[in-house]
Amino acid sequence: MNVAPNSYSVTRKRLMAAVASIAVAGAIGVGALTSGTSPVLADAVRVEAPQVPGFADVVERVSPAVVSVKVKAKISPAADDGSDQSDDQDGMNNLPDNPQLRRFFKEFRGFGDQDGQGGNRRFSHRDHNNDQPRPVAQGSGFFISDDGYLVTNNHVVSEGSAFTVVMNDGKELDAKLIGTDPRTDLAVLKVDGVGKFTYVDFADDSKVRVGDWVVAVGNPFGLGGTVTAGIVSARGRDIGAGPYDDFIQIDASVNRGNSGGPTFNLNGQVVGINTAIFSPSGGSVGIAFDIPASTAQQVVQDLMKSGSVQRGWLGVEIQPVTSDIAESLGLKSNNGALVSSAQDDGPGKKAGITAGDVITQVDGKDVASPKELARLIGAYSPGKSVDVTVWRDGKSQAVKVDLGKLPSSDKQASNDQQQPAAPVKPDTLADLGLTVTKSENGKGLVVTDVDPDSDAADRGIQPGDVITSVNSTEVNGTDDVTKAMTDAVKSGRKAVLMQITRDDTNRFVALPVAKG
Numbered sequence: 001m002n003v004a005p006n007s008y009s010v011t012r013k014r015l016m017a018a019v020a021s022i023a024v025a026g027a028i029g030v031g032a033l034t035s036g037t038s039p040v041l042a043d044a045v046r047v048e049a050p051q052v053p054g055f056a057d058v059v060e061r062v063s064p065a066v067v068s069v070k071v072k073a074k075i076s077p078a079a080d081d082g083s084d085q086s087d088d089q090d091g092m093n094n095l096p097d098n099p100q101l102r103r104f105f106k107e108f109r110g111f112g113d114q115d116g117q118g119g120n121r122r123f124s125h126r127d128h129n130n131d132q133p134r135p136v137a138q139g140s141g142f143f144i145s146d147d148g149y150l151v152t153n154n155h156v157v158s159e160g161s162a163f164t165v166v167m168n169d170g171k172e173l174d175a176k177l178i179g180t181d182p183r184t185d186l187a188v189l190k191v192d193g194v195g196k197f198t199y200v201d202f203a204d205d206s207k208v209r210v211g212d213w214v215v216a217v218g219n220p221f222g223l224g225g226t227v228t229a230g231i232v233s234a235r236g237r238d239i240g241a242g243p244y245d246d247f248i249q250i251d252a253s254v255n256r257g258n259s260g261g262p263t264f265n266l267n268g269q270v271v272g273i274n275t276a277i278f279s280p281s282g283g284s285v286g287i288a289f290d291i292p293a294s295t296a297q298q299v300v301q302d303l304m305k306s307g308s309v310q311r312g313w314l315g316v317e318i319q320p321v322t323s324d325i326a327e328s329l330g331l332k333s334n335n336g337a338l339v340s341s342a343q344d345d346g347p348g349k350k351a352g353i354t355a356g357d358v359i360t361q362v363d364g365k366d367v368a369s370p371k372e373l374a375r376l377i378g379a380y381s382p383g384k385s386v387d388v389t390v391w392r393d394g395k396s397q398a399v400k401v402d403l404g405k406l407p408s409s410d411k412q413a414s415n416d417q418q419q420p421a422a423p424v425k426p427d428t429l430a431d432l433g434l435t436v437t438k439s440e441n442g443k444g445l446v447v448t449d450v451d452p453d454s455d456a457a458d459r460g461i462q463p464g465d466v467i468t469s470v471n472s473t474e475v476n477g478t479d480d481v482t483k484a485m486t487d488a489v490k491s492g493r494k495a496v497l498m499q500i501t502r503d504d505t506n507r508f509v510a511l512p513v514a515k516g
Helices: 003-037 056-065 089-094 099-107 293-306 323-329 347-351 370-378 478-490
Strands: 066-074 133-143 149-152 162-166 172-181 186-190 213-218 226-237 247-250 262-264 270-277 288-292 316-320 337-342 358-362 385-392 395-402 427-429 434-438 445-450 466-470 495-502 505-512
Touching: 056 066, 056 213, 056 262, 066 213, 133 213, 149 293, 172 293, 186 293, 213 270, 247 270, 270 293, 288 293, 316 370, 316 505, 323 495, 323 505, 337 347, 337 370, 337 505, 347 395, 358 370, 427 478, 466 478, 478 495
Parallel strands: none
Antiparallel strands: 066 133, 066 162, 133 149, 149 186, 162 172, 172 186, 213 226, 213 262, 226 247, 247 288, 262 270, 270 288, 316 337, 337 358, 358 385, 385 395, 427 434, 434 445, 445 466, 466 495, 495 505
């Protein structure tokens, strides 16, 4: 009677153990089945690249200081004479008939007629028949003070009568023109009465090196705040824009409408102002030119104070010192600026500077070229007394000059000599390849013929030119030229320096002395 319960208990225990064994085996079987038919996914490829500096931090800080500039002007009705000026792009028809000047305005200037794509479109006189201000240009600018002074290009605002700046957040504010300086293509505007503005500082551009990263911010084609980046490609570029050319070249993408906008270094300082591009196609090809910060800062300060820039004036015409000219004068290098003439009422002539002098220093600063001399003199105020070092008669001399005020005309010197009439009795300077005759007034020799295979022809001497001096010695006959050549040979020089007058303008030409 007691056997049945015990048998049941043992049997029950055995069944439970069997079930547990089956469960364990099943779990093992399922795991094996899963791992055998479904692969485990690997992690996605990820490379830990080195951190490359970006421009976002710079852009975030400086963008509020950069604005778009909209320019409007009152457009006069079309002329009644039937003439159509609608094809006059950017006033090209009003420019002098100078191919180089026209080419510059077509290829370099950062403004022009656009096709309605939001750029700097200029309106025809026939577009409107009322006297309300109409859009004529768009550009860029940036604040340089918290009270609303901002900088842009002169060529952006030069035709305007009303100005509007568009802030980074889209707000539009009226601005007034404080002053312009066409010689450096700079202008200053002012926005009043809306609180303090985010502004930026100018950098010390003497520390800017070729290869440095830069960021350009502006309003290309009217698109508003646009950022591009590149490097400094070159320094000291002369593109023929004016007497103070000293542009920084960058390869950041700069287009029409960027004019007047800033180029920043990675510290958020302005190293230059976008002013011109070289673009045969009309768009960016990676060659843009900036006014250096040092030039802009000085001009802007003057414009903020008085609305104009007063520059010192030396009153001389100058030309480069070539290797041949340096050789003829006994100079060791071709640095400096050769005085081709000194204006009668100019400060330079009053101080004793004469044609044939080579200006090598101003107040101890070396003069590398005529452009450098123009920049150095222009940086002084009228009335400033400066020490000018000249090379004359084979040695350096110091001349103290009280600078005058630069005239409004770009022509800073003149020559009153008149080109004489036809020669009377020809003579020859065979060693130089020239046929000459005495001038009617007895001053100088008139060139009547030039041997096309001579050095004189290679250096641009033409019939009608007047030889007025050789090696700073006045010329009245061929004997004077021959003597100057002989003296040059005795001094061990290989060339003589001739002063040539053409169309009331002086220049110097170095000619090799006779060989053998």
